[in-house]
Amino acid sequence: MANDIDIFSLEPSKISRDLKGKYLLLYGAPKVGKTSFAVQAPRALICAFEMGTNALAGTRFVPMLKWTDFKKVVSQLRKPQAREMYDTIVIDTVSIAFDLCNKYICQREGVDSIRDVAWGQGWGMLKQEFQEAFREITMLGFGLIFIAHAKEKPTEARDSEGNSISAMAPDLTSSAYTIVNSIVDLIGYISVEYDTNGGSERYLYTRQTPTIFAGSRYKYLAPKIKFGYQELVDAIGDAIEQSVSKDGAEVTDHTVINQVKSRPFAEIMEEAKNIWGKYLDVASTEEEKDQHLNVMRDIIRRVFGSEDFKLSTAVPSQADLVELFVDEVKDLM
Incomplete structure (x- = not known):
């Protein structure tokens, strides 16, 4: 890859209102609408590590049966045609992607378990392989949407009676979570809430609570948003406008990405x-x-x-x- 570096031609970075080129981790219960949300991203490519896209019309998806399938996708994303077709790469679901990456390292090293790699190097190999694949996607100029299931996990917090409080969190190993967390701009939890008449509404939580794990790099993003692609776009737009008025940030209507160019x-x-x-x-x-x-x-x-x-x-x-x-x-x- 060639990366034309010229520190003398750099312009100050600007925050974009759209979701192109942004990196999200969305998690929630099965069939809550995670994949349906992701396919609304313009020009999305779904890397289907599990088949949750069969009922979604008009999507471009490729089944991921093994990690080498994903490596082929990353290789093809280096080609100029990929940037002409796609803006966002969706990983559905990231926990399975990590498991397949683990299996790939074990096969490559000729062992049954990552713990069996000589000199304890297995975990480092796994982390490097998993991290570098997604880092390259971001450096090529694509946005990333990671999808994960939710899992209730114990926390150190206690209620007024001294009982341990559990929180909803992405169903990821600590190693996978650490890598994904280092990439994404937003970790959002999708919750279904019911009113007294039995009606339901979906919301996206973007900020940590005692019972929900979430977070965002957008300083003024609302902590609770009605769940939907356009709703999140609008909420990020509002957060950016506040950043402009309060912090003097510069804004643009579209993401400007300096792509790393690849040549034979x-x-x-x-x-x-x-x-x-x-x-x-x-x-x-x-x-x-x-x-x-x-x-x-x-x-x-x-x-x-x-x-x-x-x-x-x-x-x-x-x-x-x-x-x-x-x-x-x-x-x-």
Whole structure:
């Protein structure tokens, strides 16, 4: 991946009113409307780790039977056509995604349990694999909606009689939750509430209570919102307007995303070959050419960890390192 970095051309960040490019974790009871909400996001791609989309017309979804299926999706999201078709990637449900990632690591390492990986490295491998997949999606410029089931969990809080208070929380392992929490802008709990006549209404809780786990990076977002896609868009818009008036934040109607561009490995290698030749060609004497050759060997040592590494032997997994070599030589010309 190539990421054109220029710190001198940066503009101050702005908060967008829409949900494009935002990252959410929504959780609630089965059939409460989590997936129905997610498919309302414009140009959404549903990664269906469980089949809750069969009754939803007009959705684009792909069944995820194993973690390698998801890795194929991430690979395809790197292509320019993906940005032309999709804005938001929906993970339904994230707990199953984590389980399949766990299974993938075990198969790759030839063990039955993540605990059996040599030197206790299994959990680190699992965390890295799971985290990097979603980090790449965000860096490619897509929004993310994680869907999870709800689970009642004990808390340290006590009621007036000293009894332990339970709270609704996402049904995720601590490892999966830590990773997802580091990504998302909003954790919302969907609750169904009934009136005295038996009528029901769904609400989205966006702020922590003694019995509900939730949270948001939007300072002025209402703690309880009528559940619905447009209702959340409007509530975030209101929160942003308050941020503008009270904190002086800058706002835009649409998310502006600096995408990380991807290009074929063969193209990267061809540029490396060309830049090598050009840097030698600008030398006017044999002595100067030897100096340029030593400079590039020093760059190779710093980038690849060995001055004996031959650039022509680089493999696709080293694409980022080859890009770094090219950028450093370019800076010398």
